[in-house]
Amino acid sequence: MSIENILRSAPVVPVVVIDNLDDAVPLAQALYNGGLRALEITLRTPVAAQAVKLMKQALPDAYVGTGTVINRETFEASIEAGADFMVSPGVNDELLALAANCDTPFLPGAATPSEVMKLAAHGFKFLKFFPAEAAGGTAMLKSIHGPLPQVKFCPTGGISLATAPNYLALPNVVCVGGTWMLDKTLIANKDWSAIETLARQAYELNR
Numbered sequence: 012m013s014i015e016n017i018l019r020s021a022p023v024v025p026v027v028v029i030d031n032l033d034d035a036v037p038l039a040q041a042l043y044n045g046g047l048r049a050l051e052i053t054l055r056t057p058v059a060a061q062a063v064k065l066m067k068q069a070l071p072d073a074y075v076g077t078g079t080v081i082n083r084e085t086f087e088a089s090i091e092a093g094a095d096f097m098v099s100p101g102v103n104d105e106l107l108a109l110a111a112n113c114d115t116p117f118l119p120g121a122a123t124p125s126e127v128m129k130l131a132a133h134g135f136k137f138l139k140f141f142p143a144e145a146a147g148g149t150a151m152l153k154s155i156h157g158p159l160p161q162v163k164f165c166p167t168g169g170i171s172l173a174t175a176p177n178y179l180a181l182p183n184v185v186c187v188g189g190t191w192m193l194d195k196t197l198i199a200n201k202d203w204s205a206i207e208t209l210a211r212q213a214y215e216l217n218r
């Protein structure tokens with residue numbers, strides 16, 4: 012599966028932080044039932060890699076990817092967990108070398124025209140635009156589209172249900188990343204049906 016197909020599977024990629032391993036499968040199931048097929052699990056917590064494995068077993072038709080892939084350790088942990096794709100908030104030479112020798116789809120991050128140009132020169136046509144709101148939001152993406160229309164983005168960082176449509180309307184945006192459907196109180200209460208409702212709202216956004 013290509014990164015393009017994964018990103019086009021739904022308008023929103025939920026960026027998930029798993030603190031409690033018991034939440035992994037019911038949370039992923041709720042997001043998936045709501046229509047969000049590609050899930051980014053950030054490698055920021057000790058249980059994240061194990062959560063990826065459990066989610067993949069429970070939801071073989073979902074695309075379970077890793078986020079916060081920032082170095083060799085997190086790259087190799089992603090492969091070991093069987094991640095369907097990997098996402099980085101940025102990029103560095105170590106990750107470029109690893110990605111060049113790996114079939115798992117990789118979505119590196121960029122926030123400036125020079126970073127976009129460097130990654131485009133390495134053959135990347137799809138990038139995470141991070142941190143989207145802080146790095147100039149939709150105005151920045153519109154400006155980048157002028158000279159670099161061949162590169163498409165998954166903007167992530169500070170995006171909400173209310174602001175997502177402004178991004179999804181842009182010609183160089185394929186989907187957005189977000190955490191707004193992962194309400195901490197709902198997760199603490201294990202209110203999976205409410206999470207599913209928030210996921211469905213995200214899924215129903217127009218592209």
Ligand SMILES: O=C(O)C(=O)C[C@H](O)[C@H](O)COP(=O)(O)O
Nearest residue numbers: 053078079100167168169189190
């Ligand atoms: O972990 C990573 O690799 C990241 O790039 C960071 C996440 O994309 C943001 O944490 C999104 O969070 P919001 O700003 O709430 O949408």
